[in-house]
Amino acid sequence: GAVVSQHPSRVICKSGTSVKIECRSLDFQATTMFWYRQFPKKSLMLMATSNEGSKATYEQGVEKDKFLINHASLTLSTLTVTSAHPEDSSFYICSARAGTGMNEQYFGPGTRLTVT
């Protein structure tokens, strides 16, 4: 149980284009999903928290107009990197939490984004 998937696993795009990454909870309903970014040989940094049906809460320093997050259902959250630039190249990981009082987070396999 508690499986989270991400799609795509790897994407290469040209500078200036937008890329959408999907995060799905496969066997549970996720009231809250999180998006993280990880640079090579570094730790995970939380970008934003999304609660189903409401606007995402972004961490300080994360541009909300650049990283658009939508959590339209209890099993799906999407991260869209708009007008991507090479510095947006990174490993993006999502996680999901089942519900209030259920604090454990389950992580997706990650998406490696390369912007050329």
Add this chain to the structure above:
Amino acid sequence: GIQVEQSPPDLILQEGANSTLRCNFSDSVNNLQWFHQNPWGQLINLFYIPSGTKQNGRLSATTVATERYSLLYISSSQTTDSGVYFCAVGTGANSKLTFGKGITLSVRP
């Protein structure tokens, strides 16, 4: 915000050896998780342990919340245990996680 420190940063073991990985944190938490990140980047949940002691096979973990630390024990290490081990702690209503910098474990045959 909350600070999370993991030690040691790097650890090299001979197969079969035991090890202890430490996680210190600076404030009260309502979530503490240990993960193993495999070479493909997947974070594998090892323990959800905001307090107390748990065991799962060769791995066990203890969190002493009042003293703000957690320990992950690996016994009879295997080469497949190699990778990065992260401790992450959660606070607040959404229990959003703050990660430590990770411990890179190399187990040699």
